[in-house]
Amino acid sequence: MDFLRPAAWEEALAAKAAHPTAVPIAGGTDVMVEINFDHRRPAHLLDLTRIGELHEWDEDGPDIRLGAAVPYARILDELRTPLPGLALAAHTVGSPQIRNRGSVGGNLGAASPAGDSHPPLLAAGAVVEAESVRGTRLIPVEEFYTGVKRNALAPDELIRAVRVRKATGPQQFSKVGTRNAMVIAVCALGIALHPDSRTVRTGIGSAAPTPVRARAAEDFLASVLDEEGLWESGRPIAPSAVRQFAELCSGACNPIDDVRGSARYRRHAVGVMARRTLGWVWQTYTRGEGEARCA
């Protein structure tokens, strides 16, 4: 196994072009496990730890441009306000040691349906910045996941950054596991209110071959909020509408029975999480609106 250690981004792209099967590695929290368990034996590892820019984030207009290798620990420390959903999810990743090493770029690269960052990225409407010697592609995150542990990257592409719109409304993330910390999701759900565009977005993890949005649920809720003028009034959403939203989220699932949980449970739990998180974001939104109105 050859260990490639590019010192700069262009060198990394050149190395990936020269060795398209090279496996990029940054924190190593996924890749090293697979290597240790002999699940994969790549001919080349492409070490990205020397490329400083991947470990930084900055503001780019309305977006946060998050370097692919920014560890979860920093997301939850530094980006809680602009990226609340992702910060909540980051806090549920592994242990403190894993959060110091693991990153969103790795989660995207692995494209496991159980990756904790996928639901909040879907809910926030993130865009993946994929790059190769051929140029840059901006891939909306919902188009990024193409199958179980498969993504839209071309063999010569690397993830440089993720662009996530700074939150304009409340976001929540909720994940079911069978212990209270350090657990892989049985299923997970992210929700984000986007009052600026009067939309609601969702992301569901571990309940389908890929992370998915519950588009029918989003559309339904957006129309309820619109038609009943709730964005403006801040009145409570009718319980029947909340129930319908939750059922549509459950309906967006296509789960399997596995050692972590049954398909039936996953569908059920996604519905419960959808109902609860909608309650939380709406409460935050109306409280915020209330304050705005008082001010």
Place this chain on the structure above:
Amino acid sequence: MRDLTPTGLTQASGIKGGIGESTLRPDGTLKVTGEFAYASDLWHEDMLWGVTLRSPHAHARIRSLGVAEALATPGVHAVLTHADLPAATRYGLEIEDTPVLADGVVRHHGEPVALVAADHPETARRAAAKIHVDYETLPVITDEASATAPGAPVLHPGRTDEHAPHVPHPNIVHRQPIVRGDVSAVKDRADVIVTGEYEVGMQDQAFLGPESGLAVPAEDGGVDLYIATQWLHADLRQIAPVLGLPEDKVRMTLSGVGGAFGGREDLSMQAHACLLALRTGRPVKMVYNRFESFFGHVHRHPAKLRYEHGATRDGDLLYVTARIVLDGGAYASSSPAVVGNAASLAVGPYVVDHVDVEAIALYTNNPPCGAMRGFGAVQACFAYEAQMDKLAAALGMDPVEFRRRNAMAQGAVMPTGQVVDSPAPVAELLRRVKAMPLPPARQWESAGGAADVRALPGGLSNTTHGESVVRGVGYAVGIKNVGFSEGFDDYSTARVRLEAVGGEAVATVHTAMAEVGQGGVTVHAQIARTELGVARVTIHPADTRVGSAGSTSASRQTYVTGGAVKHVCELVREKVLELARARFGTYHPAWATAELLLEDGKVVTDGGEVLATLVDVLEGEAVEAEDEWRHRPTRPFDRRTGQGFGHVQYSFAAHRAVVEVDTELGLVKVVELACAQDVGKALNPLSVTGQIQGGTTQGLGLAVMEEIVVDPVTAKVRNPSFTDYLIPTILDTPAIPVDVLELADDHAPYGLRGVGEAPTLSSTPAVVAAIRQATGLALTRVPVRPEHLTGT
């Protein structure tokens, strides 16, 4: 057998660093800071790495095995299969039924088939993958029905073990009935009868330091093995015949052990590493990774239990019947002894005059099961405590009061006919846990209104802010035997030396006790300080140059090896006083008339007068003694009735569990697990508390998360990793207030009672009782999963 009652104790109990003090363990800081050297850290400049090729099937015939390609791999020094074994080809703790390497048939997923030694672990792994095994898969036996079905394949044909003649089917390892009184005669008198069927999943010991060791071939044709194990001499007894060597040519030294909990009582890589070392003439290191570790040791027996309890309307237990089916997996391991425990402790710490119990262990193609903390008593306790709650509910009685009413006390008669002849404060333990203040309700609520999710089910996963969260409280109590039972010659050996070193009297304690994290070395030093009145005690590394110390299991080490250290210290003390009298006896009349003690490095009278210093007494001479020490003998259970003085001591613990359950998502937060336990005498109170909290947490794991999931169709293990075999993290571990009783057992050294296992028993049923109270569900299986709580 020598009679050594605590009245033999003449030493003062206030000696600094002696018994009763919470002296700190020597390995504690090293382990916390990552500096402790575990067996996996062993290294030899010249060493090769050994790996094991394991079966991907649960039951298959090996049609052919091709090793040529593996052997031709550069860097490979040896490939061994069954055909290469030099001597005995099978071993086992109780029954020699386990192949060293598969002999034509594999009987469980992960069974060792071949070994490779190479100059790099990666080379060895790749070579192992080049071994060609042609398997013909066979139908699998997975439960009692398939094990005893007409025409079921017999997994171990031609059995010659002692249990073979009396088992009803050759796929049953052992069967133990316990019959007392006359159940059928009293059934009519029962006003209330409850029945229940219960199931306990397969728990893993999940010790953190995987199986590892280093075998170094010696010039005399023997081998030195440095090894993480639980019982050096039991390993030795099994390894030497496999190597075809006399036991004195196999020298074993305990290496750093990262936990055991029963999982190191059977051999794992011990014989394999030695075989490779002797074949190659090079030191060979073997270290399992986490995945392999799940296949490398036995697990807790999964069990199916059917109970019937009858009681009067006043709440007096009339009779209990139980049938306990333990899945022993492919090989016997300690299944017979687990059966004996499950049967004899099946009723729990209650007075019941009419009992009809049957326990069996099966041979199946599931992973082999054997010793794990609680050893048969855990499975029974989950069932009988569920029954006690069910009965209390049927009677309209408070579950604690109902238990207290039927609780055994000293003098009670066990279903085996054995009289409990030391304190059995079962009712008092229950009273104490119930009397502890309850943790405040709704602890997640803060003044600011935001929920503290760490106090809620789901924790940081943020699944509830209080929605659908219901509190439940549950109680349980259990009974566990201490030490090896049923007539086993359970002894320990100690060698103690006292000498003057650098102007100070120093004691050296040498035993073969495996320190696996239980704190035995700390306690041995405390005992030596107490008995010899010295400040400095050196604990010699544990090895086979001294006699057996028995297993670090069955809550027995402080009792038995501690007892041996105490006994041998007493012999040394007598020798020292003899020497002192010979040297100084004429100088002072007290030498002849007073009772003499060793205190603070001096010989003193019981009146406190100093007669001589130990350094002066020992002047250039070391005093040494070695002896075996035994607890009083036990007797086998009668094969038909189970009657007999089977256990040397019982230990009792009670728990109260407080849980918050998210009833909609089926997630559980255990808020508090209060425990009261009688320990006879706490030799090291800090260690005692640690044992109780550790056992309690392991029981919590079984209640809500820990299970090796075996596919019911293929008998393959589905979750051999810490990703999917979950053990409690610190966020899952509740506050564990501990109330320790010290009611001396006059038969035991210092009156102590084995501590390590009892808290593991009652923790599980207490948690489940609390979840039942919160949800109203019957919950007859552990671990409880979200699916069970949500009907999904």
